[in-house]
Amino acid sequence: MELPYDAVLCDFDGVIRHYDAGRLTALERDCGLAEGTTMKIALAPELLLPVSQGQITTDQWTASIVAELERLLGSAEKAAALGRAFAEARAQVDEEVLDLLRQAQARVPVVLVTNATVQLEDDLRALGLAHFFDEVVSSARVGTVKPGRRIYEIAAERAGVPPARCLFVDDRRENVEAARVLGMTGVFYREVANLREALAPLLDGDRGPASS
Structure with missing residues (x-):
C-alpha cells in the first residue's frame, strides 16, 4: 500500500523538548509578576526574531530579556535572577514522541524544523539527539523562521520530497496553517495521541491517512 507521506517534518519545542518552568514561575510570583511574563517578553517578535535568525547569540537574547524585565520591575537584581532562571531552565525530551518518530524513520526521513538559536546543535548533543534526525532545519542557520514560507520549502528540499508529500507537526497553529498552504x-x-494518529499509516501500513 502506498504511503500517504514521504517525509515527516517535526517541530522541536513543545513537541519533542519540554522545559520545567517551575523555578521561573516561582520567581515571577515572588516578584509580583503574572506567570508567563518572562516567556511573553522572550517571545516578543522584536526580541525573538534576531536570535531566531542567527543575528545575535543566546546570551545577547537573554540580556535583552533581562533589560525588559528591569524596565518592568525597576530592579536589576530581580531582573537578573529571572533571566538566569529562564536561561537555566531544565529541558527534557518526550521519549514517547521520540519512539514514534524513530518508528516512522524506518520508512521515511524525519526532519527537525525549528525556530531556534545558534545553540541548537549544542542542545541536541546535550540531549543525545545529535544524530537522531535525518536533517535539521534551524531558523538560526537558514535565516528564515516559521511561519515564513521559505523554511518549509527548505525542509521539503532537504527531505528530498515535494511539499505535498510531507507531514508537518507543530504545536503552534499558525505554523501548521502555513504548512497546509504549501x-x-x-x-x-x-498531545502524543495527535502524533500517534498522524503517524499510524507509517507504523502499520493498513491504515489510511490520518485526519488533521
Whole structure:
C-alpha cells in the first residue's frame, strides 16, 4: 500500500523538548509578576526574531530579556535572577514522541524544523539527539523562521520530497496553517495521541491517512 507521506517534518519545542518552568514561575510570583511574563517578553517578535535568525547569540537574547524585565520591575537584581532562571531552565525530551518518530524513520526521513538559536546543535548533543534526525532545519542557520514560507520549502528540499508529500507537526497553529498552504498535511500537536494518529499509516501500513 502506498504511503500517504514521504517525509515527516517535526517541530522541536513543545513537541519533542519540554522545559520545567517551575523555578521561573516561582520567581515571577515572588516578584509580583503574572506567570508567563518572562516567556511573553522572550517571545516578543522584536526580541525573538534576531536570535531566531542567527543575528545575535543566546546570551545577547537573554540580556535583552533581562533589560525588559528591569524596565518592568525597576530592579536589576530581580531582573537578573529571572533571566538566569529562564536561561537555566531544565529541558527534557518526550521519549514517547521520540519512539514514534524513530518508528516512522524506518520508512521515511524525519526532519527537525525549528525556530531556534545558534545553540541548537549544542542542545541536541546535550540531549543525545545529535544524530537522531535525518536533517535539521534551524531558523538560526537558514535565516528564515516559521511561519515564513521559505523554511518549509527548505525542509521539503532537504527531505528530498515535494511539499505535498510531507507531514508537518507543530504545536503552534499558525505554523501548521502555513504548512497546509504549501500543500503539506498539517498536524496541530497538543498531545502524543495527535502524533500517534498522524503517524499510524507509517507504523502499520493498513491504515489510511490520518485526519488533521
